[in-house]
Amino acid sequence: MAVESSTSERLMTTAADLFRRKGYAQATTRELADALGIRKASLYYHISNKEDLLFAISMHSLGHILEAVGTAAAAATEEERLRVLIQAHVVTSLSERDMHTVMLTELRALSPEHLATVIAERDRYEALLRDVIADDQEAGRLRTDIDAKLLTLSLLNVLNWTIFWFDPADDLTPERLGEVLAAVFIEGAIGR
Amino acid sequence: MAVESSTSERLMTTAADLFRRKGYAQATTRELADALGIRKASLYYHISNKEDLLFAISMHSLGHILEAVGTAAAAATEEERLRVLIQAHVVTSLSERDMHTVMLTELRALSPEHLATVIAERDRYEALLRDVIADDQEAGRLRTDIDAKLLTLSLLNVLNWTIFWFDPADDLTPERLGEVLAAVFIEGAIGR
DNA sequence: GTCTATATTGTGATAGAC
DNA sequence: GTCTATCACAATATAGAC
Numbered sequence: 001m002a003v004e005s006s007t008s009e010r011l012m013t014t015a016a017d018l019f020r021r022k023g024y025a026q027a028t029t030r031e032l033a034d035a036l037g038i039r040k041a042s043l044y045y046h047i048s049n050k051e052d053l054l055f056a057i058s059m060h061s062l063g064h065i066l067e068a069v070g071t072a073a074a075a076a077t078e079e080e081r082l083r084v085l086i087q088a089h090v091v092t093s094l095s096e097r098d099m100h101t102v103m104l105t106e107l108r109a110l111s112p113e114h115l116a117t118v119i120a121e122r123d124r125y126e127a128l129l130r131d132v133i134a135d136d137q138e139a140g141r142l143r144t145d146i147d148a149k150l151l152t153l154s155l156l157n158v159l160n161w162t163i164f165w166f167d168p169a170d171d172l173t174p175e176r177l178g179e180v181l182a183a184v185f186i187e188g189a190i191g192r
Numbered sequence: 193m194a195v196e197s198s199t200s201e202r203l204m205t206t207a208a209d210l211f212r213r214k215g216y217a218q219a220t221t222r223e224l225a226d227a228l229g230i231r232k233a234s235l236y237y238h239i240s241n242k243e244d245l246l247f248a249i250s251m252h253s254l255g256h257i258l259e260a261v262g263t264a265a266a267a268a269t270e271e272e273r274l275r276v277l278i279q280a281h282v283v284t285s286l287s288e289r290d291m292h293t294v295m296l297t298e299l300r301a302l303s304p305e306h307l308a309t310v311i312a313e314r315d316r317y318e319a320l321l322r323d324v325i326a327d328d329q330e331a332g333r334l335r336t337d338i339d340a341k342l343l344t345l346s347l348l349n350v351l352n353w354t355i356f357w358f359d360p361a362d363d364l365t366p367e368r369l370g371e372v373l374a375a376v377f378i379e380g381a382i383g384r
Numbered sequence: 385g386t387c388t389a390t391a392t393t394g395t396g397a398t399a400g401a402c
Numbered sequence: 403g404t405c406t407a408t409c410a411c412a413a414t415a416t417a418g419a420c
Binding site for chain 1: 213214215217218297300301338342343345346348349350351352353354356357364369372373375376377378379380381382383384
Binding site for chain 1: 394395396397398399
């Protein structure tokens, strides 16, 4: 049930909130236990170590956005697909903002094995974006003086930095932001 | 002299390189001392503590980009000003990539007093961008269906995420990247 | 300006009772 | 599933000699 809040279920969201605010390295297991209302040692009944938690957060977040954005893009017409994709990315990433931010910014704290797994998943996501852009270029819907790789990196710029300044308390909604970023990127990616 | 490399002069660039690669919290004073070829304790002849080093790096980086971008924008015609500004930002930020990245991503490790000082300087920089964008809107050179604040945040997205993927070893030069990002953002900010 | 030696604190994690 | 108690270690920083 989505409303359950057992210690196990709260662990990942509580850790994500903590890791985003303080950074993974500066967040302590004591702070995490305090936020959950249990003792430090009790954490280790639920997790094997701190880094596992970071890995779980990263994989959950990537699975979530891959599913949401992939589904939205597949259901759209070719003409609207890029706009739908950007909108879905902004709304989805901000709906799990803590986990998404941690996934994007705490890569270097992962073990080599976990890092490789997360990077492979991030590459899958970026390939999804690049395929849409390349297809739009081939169909004449986007400019071709900038290659698909560089245009995709430009799109990742437009999308990803948002996590550092978006404030849910502002009156800017994720939906409106999605429209703005889609408008700026797509019209810039069409060119004059 | 620019070619000097006394311990004092190497300290800030060596620390910036380390802080960018490992993160401020995970980078140790031992690693920094090792990279400099001295003992850990000897660091404290040059600095008062680790956080001071982060503050010095952040302020140096902000002073550098404020000066370079401000000068470039002031020397340009109104029609070319935004393009010149974006180009100068990309080239300048990547010319001191380590310090610039640390300044952008390690804010939360600063003491409250240092944090306030750095934020004030970042606000000055962002005001410079917003003033150019607002002026371009008033003169009819940019779309007005997105307000200046949101358009500025969109520009910061386009510019800032670059630090996470730009690789000096690639064949993409900062100059070419500046052209691409300027083209995408400006044409998107003009609209159809 | 750099050294050796050390103080002090905080960290992730485990043992074993309940 | 959570607790108390504790281990083992790594961190920043200082004292004082050279």
